[in-house]
Amino acid sequence: MSNARSDSPKGEKRMSKDAFFSTPIYFTDLAGAQALNAQLKKDIREWRRQDPQGTVRSNVAQAGAWHSATDMHTRAEFRALTLEIFEMVQGIYNDLGYDPDYEPVCDSMWANINPRHAYNRHHTHPHALWSGVYYVQTPDDCGLLYFTDPRPQTQVLTPYFDPRRRHPDTWNEVFYQPQEGRLIVFPGWLVHAVHPNLSTAEGDAGERISVSFNFYQIRRDSPVRNPHRKEVVVGDLEPQ
Numbered sequence: 001m002s003n004a005r006s007d008s009p010k011g012e013k014r015m016s017k018d019a020f021f022s023t024p025i026y027f028t029d030l031a032g033a034q035a036l037n038a039q040l041k042k043d044i045r046e047w048r049r050q051d052p053q054g055t056v057r058s059n060v061a062q063a064g065a066w067h068s069a070t071d072m073h074t075r076a077e078f079r080a081l082t083l084e085i086f087e088m089v090q091g092i093y094n095d096l097g098y099d100p101d102y103e104p105v106c107d108s109m110w111a112n113i114n115p116r117h118a119y120n121r122h123h124t125h126p127h128a129l130w131s132g133v134y135y136v137q138t139p140d141d142c143g144l145l146y147f148t149d150p151r152p153q154t155q156v157l158t159p160y161f162d163p164r165r166r167h168p169d170t171w172n173e174v175f176y177q178p179q180e181g182r183l184i185v186f187p188g189w190l191v192h193a194v195h196p197n198l199s200t201a202e203g204d205a206g207e208r209i210s211v212s213f214n215f216y217q218i219r220r221d222s223p224v225r226n227p228h229r230k231e232v233v234v235g236d237l238e239p240q
């Protein structure tokens, strides 16, 4: 884990700098993603065939846009991806020093198929400590993932920067290029959006396909689960 303090910030006077209240965004590229994604594309499209209505959330309805039901983490055909996501989230809990008596619990996971012009408005994920996205299919120009500075006070007076020396600590917006096989996990309270899919690829190849999810904590020895949520811990996913 990196230290928030640096002892030689770029300045003429010798001083130290603390950088508290950070907004961590974690990402990893899954090994074996090509085979995993080939199977996911088949299974997600089959799911859409069986449930063409899906669900409407922050996705802006376009002809052909589809948001699945939110029980993806309970479905056996998606277990391989779900296990990868649990492993990533447990790693984050370890990195941040969360109480080991509590483990990651997922209450919602869903697939998105976004055709040309589909996008997601600015939103957060209520009741989630950590949320994220996994990219299954990302044609060129399929839309950037966009995060904004969660501290609105910083916009009251914005300084002029030398663009050659500007430090990422001072950015007030960040864009991630979607990449097949990449898993990105961010705080559920962090405002984000997805730009329109402007792919010019024909047919199915022009669709952006992604998987989203929400996590929080539950006591490892908890005998009860919230009856209003589809809570799943990693032990529920072990192959029988």
Ligand SMILES: [Fe+2]
Binding pocket: 123, 124, 125, 192, 212
């Ligand atoms: Fe989101």
